[in-house]
Amino acid sequence: MNYFLTYTVYVLILSVLMGISTWKLFKKLGYNPLFAFIPFYNYFIILKETKHPKWWAILSYLPIVGPIMMSVFHLYLMSKFGKTSFKDKLLTVILPFIYMATINYGKDVKLEDENDLFLTDEEKSAKKKDSFIGSVTFAVVFATIIHVFVTQPFGIPTGSMERTLLVGDFLFVNKWSYGYRLPMRPLAIPFLQGTIMDTGEKGNPKDDPKSYVDAVKLPYERILQFSKPQKNDIVVFNYPQDSVHTAIDRKDPYVKRCVAVAGDTFEMRAGRLFVNGKPETVLGDQEVQHAYTVNTGTQLDIPGMYNTYGFLPVREMQNDKGGFTYMFQGLTDKTAKDIKTMPNVISMEENIYPKDSATISYKLNADKTAYTKSIDTTQSIFPINKPWNQDWYGPLKIPKKGDVVTINQESLPMYQWVISEYEHNSLENKNGKIFINGKETNQYTIQQDYYMMIGDNRDASLDARFFGFVPEENIVGRPMFTWMSLQGAFKDASSSYQAPFKIRWDRMFKATNTGEANKTSYWWIAAMILILFFGWEYFVKLFRKKNTEED
Structure with missing residues (x-):
């Protein structure tokens, strides 16, 4: 109301x-x-x-x-x-x-x-x-x-959902899937998400010109909500911890799989996903992928491997033994087995972070000759006070509306954003005491449901393991179908190689959320709609001309 x-x-x-x-x-x-x-x-x-x-x-x-x-x-x-x-x-x-x-x-x-x-x-x-x-x-x-x-177009710029959704897939998202979220910034430039233009790497993103008037705002409200996100749904949502945009519906859109809903317990064990203590259910359109480090005596033919295997994000560097080291982010079991049998491969090992270790990233040296390990402080695991990493994570219980949670110095990092940002309360932590809306307390009642959104390509996904729970108010909807698919449409920052450009005709006008391995293409329906759209006026004029001649 x-x-x-x-x-x-x-x-x-x-x-x-x-x-x-x-x-x-x-x-x-x-x-x-x-x-x-x-x-x-x-x-x-x-x-x-x-x-x-x-x-x-x-x-x-x-x-x-x-x-x-x-x-x-x-x-x-x-x-x-x-x-x-x-x-x-x-x-x-x-x-x-x-x-x-x-x-x-x-x-x-x-x-x-x-x-x-x-x-x-x-x-x-x-x-x-x-x-x-x-x-x-x-x-x-x-x-x-x-x-x-009604619906919003959405492009896939990263490989976090490979091989379910491919880099270069362009989708239509149904905004009514989980009830329609009413717009919160009524004064805005059409078709632009958050900003009019990007000022570049040297500029502060907060200074980019906004595509909406932030002063004119409406509160969160969702209508005709007959269902909520379910486990295994592919969901589009607004990035919860976007510090640039205060408007929920103007935050950057992300697409991930909902692996755990409110009340579930989420866990990663040695890179394998568990919900409520049970291994995840792998659907027909999913392929389990893992990161690998490969040492070779001579260079691999990466462009040729792209043609054979498709998506193949990899970083290449020379090692101190005169050979080459390749870091693959997402290999299926079959692809990994094929690479291991190549004659120039010396060793191959799956990358799994040690338990209770910090998140590690690899950065290119100034002379661009090699990569070095470094602690990645920009992608800290959520919550920041837990000794978890992306392969060993949890167990973590997902907050549910009505839950009464204990708030203390140990649990505060887990619920801090929930209380202050997602549920819009004032929160103070001073002299070892916690104040919510000015009152000292040691408990809090959750006001909305939350979800755990994880990428299918687990080792190449910035997801809920890093930014935490996704509030219900951030949910946009479900992707309906892929209307266009272009390999090479986006530059993959995680790879030394750019995939060759081509149109993936076999993926066009296929549903995205069925879970089936062999999805049906509805390109013929799209063709009929286009024919009707562009041919209607022609046929109307032809009909009128015929009637005029008869008169």
Whole structure:
């Protein structure tokens, strides 16, 4: 209810501003000036008077698309009073209620005659151009509505979900899978997630220009939630510990597999995953993968291996024995067996971190000749006070709504983000005492469900083992199908080699969340939709021409 109350206030404020700045103009149009204050109806009148589809009025206050359509409607209204110059249009878009108010309270404002019989050729051309711009604008708005309220495209830039989802797969995500999460930043640029542009590695990401207005915000609310994420679902969610964006729905989108739900106990033993003490269930479209270190006497033909095995992230370095060392991040059992039998392979060992050891990363030397081990402080295991790593992790119980958990110095690192960031409480830890919302306490009641999201390619995945629990409010939805798949579309930072570019036709228009090894391709349905979309107007014109000839 908080969401709808805030949204109602937002609509009323805009309606009051609209009424104050245009009531005289509505009176000149022949309407009661009070109509200028009525939400939706005020824009309905504008569309009626300017001979545009009146149902567009329902778009006027929708999140994201509302501000766009309002600007269009304001331009329509100004055109009724002869304000059609570039300066007029710019001021109407940039300072709508201020500029319209100057026209509204001006003494010389007059209603223009819209009768086409009295228009010059130049004016008719301008009107036709405005109609075209209006059509293009509505096409953009329609696409934005689909993007915001129905489904969202999503690309796979990393190998964390190989070989279930491949680097270069482009998906459509169903936003209604777990109930629709209402937009929380209603003023935003369409199609952009968090920022307008990236200022680069030297800049601070927090300084990148935002694609949304953070000051205008709505609380979290989810509607029509008939199901929640289940074990083995592939889920798209907003990265919980994104420090750049405070808006939940503007945080970076991630895709992982939900391996444990609220109330489950998650554990990794020597790189193998267990839930509630039982080994994971490997679905038909999953392939178990592990990291390996391979020592060879001569170089391996990595480009040729890419052609044979597909995804193959690897780092190559010369070793002190005159040979080469290769660090593969994700090899299936079959691929590992094939590589081990190659004549130039001297040794091959699966990489498993020792129990109770810190997370280790490999960084390229300044002269770019070799990699050295280093402690990776940017990918600290969650929680930071546990002697765990990505191969030996847990057991960790996933918080469930209604759970009462003990809060002390030992458990605080586990629940700190839950209390302060995800459930929006004030939290203080001073003089050995813990204060929540100003009150000293040693327990806390969990307010929402949490999930453990892990990549299928476990040794190449930045997942919940590093950033912790994923709150329910961060869930976006389930991927529906892969509409395009391009090998080599993204540069793999974890590999010394770039995969050769090619289109993977066999993956296009296949469902992503079935768990089946051999998924059905629905490319023929996509082809029919495209034919209907582009051919409809042609067939309509042909039909009209035929009827005209018969008459």
